[in-house]
Amino acid sequence: MSTLGADQELLIGLVSISDRASQGVYQDQGIPALEDWFGRALRSPWRTVTRLIADDQPSIERALIELVDELGCNLVLTTGGTGPAARDVTPEATLAVADKLMPGFGEEMRRISLNFVPTAILSRQLGVIRGRALILNLPGQPKSIRETLEGVKAADGTVLVNGIFAAVPYCIDLLAGPYVETADEVVKAFRPKSARRPGSAA
Template sequence: MLSLGIVTVSDRAATGVYVDQSGPAIRDVFTRWLGEPFTEAYRLVPDEQPLIEAALRELADEVRCHIIVTTGGTGPAPRDVTPEATVAVCDRLLPGFGEQMRAESLKSVATAILSRQTAGTRGGALIINLPGKPAAIEECLRAVWGAMPYCVELIGGPRFTSSSAAPRPYRPA
């Protein structure tokens, strides 16, 4: 069974200034797009690199999530450190994920070029950074979904299926 980790990175949500909407938006996409049940682990952390790194390590190494999706902290502001935390914990980077998500987002918003989201692997976990704006979550996941199932298999995770609502995944013949 696929295990999903969701990490919302937000000072304001972590302190209760507002309710996290991005983490639930990720859960909603996976609920609609996966063709089978999955388990989920959720973390809400402030924009602090050591805390983001700790959450990613825990979800990859202890919880053994196959996919970890972060939301927030990918912009150019000084406290936006999610990409740095992701790079620090990953064994291998997958720059094509960030490139594809930005290319897709640029079709609808000019400021997408400011996004620094990235992706990589840590052991058997695929880690993907998404922007913090709930409206951008499905758009960015749609841009990379085709590669995600095969990537998870290549790093030792389970083969999982997509529902008819999801973009068609790539698998070699």
């Protein structure tokens, strides 16, 4: 985890939403998977703030508000609670605290996951803006998290379908956040040429 250039580091809020994991019935896998992924994917400074909470709408709303309004996270990723079951209320909580809906993120997450499982159509994941932060609902399983962020690749590493994270650095730019650089071999960030820093490929 990078600690250099703290004034320009990306502050990432990670929220794992699970009744059983929050009660200690089993170990959470979402947050460790995300921290491992960011360790491979980011080339610029970053750090995380984590929360492990139950499938409870008021608790989810409070966590999102705290991470954005009080702690100043630039990016917040949730895992879990996006299906059709009665206890799956992550999208409702996310919408309740949103200033703007970013529908393309949810559409693309489902499109990516449909390359792997037909039940991806049951997901209600979405993306929103609150203040100057981007909030994204991700799947709960580490494999699905990686696929959603990175996309679909051929055996030789050729990108067949871009992951959603390719668009995240530029979105953070537009929200006046830190300049995020990625490891191209994991996920290649896309920016218009006019938005690229001198000496940066993206």
